[in-house]
Amino acid sequence: MLTFPAGAGEVTADLDRALLAELSTVVDTATAAFEAYDHTAALVAVERFFWTFCDDYIELVKERAYGDGAAADSARAALWTALDVQLRLFAPFLPYVTEEVWSWFHSGGSIHRSAWPAADELPPGGDAAVLTEVGTALAAVRKAKSTRSLSMRAEVPHVRIAGPADALGRLARAEGDLRAAGRIAKVDLVEHDGLVTVECEF
Numbered sequence: 001m002l003t004f005p006a007g008a009g010e011v012t013a014d015l016d017r018a019l020l021a022e023l024s025t026v027v028d029t030a031t032a033a034f035e036a037y038d039h040t041a042a043l044v045a046v047e048r049f050f051w052t053f054c055d056d057y058i059e060l061v062k063e064r065a066y067g068d069g070a071a072a073d074s075a076r077a078a079l080w081t082a083l084d085v086q087l088r089l090f091a092p093f094l095p096y097v098t099e100e101v102w103s104w105f106h107s108g109g110s111i112h113r114s115a116w117p118a119a120d121e122l123p124p125g126g127d128a129a130v131l132t133e134v135g136t137a138l139a140a141v142r143k144a145k146s147t148r149s150l151s152m153r154a155e156v157p158h159v160r161i162a163g164p165a166d167a168l169g170r171l172a173r174a175e176g177d178l179r180a181a182g183r184i185a186k187v188d189l190v191e192h193d194g195l196v197t198v199e200c201e202f
Contacts, residue, residue: 009070009072009073009074009076009077010070010073010074010077011074011077011078011081011123012070012071012074013064013071013074013075013078013174013177014126014127014130014173014174015057015060015061015130015131015134015173015174015177016061016074016075016077016078016126017078017123017125017126017127017130018126018127018128018129018130018131018174019053019057019078019082019126019128019131020078020081020082020122020123020126021122021125021126021127021128022049022052022126022128022131023049023081023082023085023086023122024119024122024126025119025128026045026046026048026049026089027085027089027117027118027119027122028119029041029042029045030042030045030046030089031116031118033045034092039092042089043093046086046089046090046093049086050086050090052131052135053082053086055135056131056134056135056138056139057082057131057135058079059138059181060134060135060138060174060177060178060180060181061075061078061079061177061181062181063180063181064176064177064180065079080105081121081122085117085121085122087101087102087111088111088114088115088116088117089117091111091112095112098111099111099112102114127170129170130170130173130174131174133167133170133171133196134170134171134174134177134178136196137159137161137171137178137182137196137198138178138181138182140198140200141156141159141178141182141184141198141200142182144156144198144200144202145200148202150202153183154183154202155183155184155185156182156183156184156185156200156201156202157185157186157201157202158184158185158186158187158188158200158201159182159184159186159187159188159198159199159200159201160187160188160190160198160199160201161187161188161189161190161196161197161198161199162189162190162191162192162196162197162199163191163192163194163195163196163197164191164192164193164194164196165191167196168189168190168191171189172189175187175189
């Protein structure tokens with residue numbers, strides 16, 4: 001099991017649990033690929049998750065992670081957990097870099113003597129689709145800013161997101177993180193059949 005640094009809280013926020021649910025799937029996929037001697041498939045799965053982690057998740061939670069209270073503790077615990085697990089997943093491919101980073105927050109011991117990650121290290125019950133939905137919405141907001149040659153830190157007064165009820169329900173569970181990351185003043189979720197659409201009003 002993972003050993004958290006002093007002061008780390010529990011992973012309770014929906015977006016944080018979504019990240020770790022997706023990571024659990026990646027651990028299973030990479031493990032199965034290694035057992036089948038398919039090292040390329042293992043690396044592809046780990047790299048794909050890494051870029052989602054960097055491009056979407058970190059951007060979505062970085063403000064919350066610097067805050068106080070249970071929500072901030074949840075973000076920090078999820079970040080620490082994801083880093084710990086990803087380092088071990090990357091260790092066979094990047095032995096020196098992972099060893100160095102591992103030493104920054106593990107006192108003593110080599111990453112190459114640590115246990116290979118297992119899905120049961122991660123909290124159960126998260127819905128990975130929450131991260132997918134919110135990451136897609138954030139990408140649409142970023143694209144709208146880029147199209148208008150605006151800074152990514154520019155404020156967006158209003159965003160209207162329309163789509164099926166299940167998709168909107170997942171978005172609602174992480175709306176606060178979406179608003180913070182996109183600098184959005186107000187989000188309206190409007191139910192309709194068909195694909196999710198995101199409209200920004202500047």
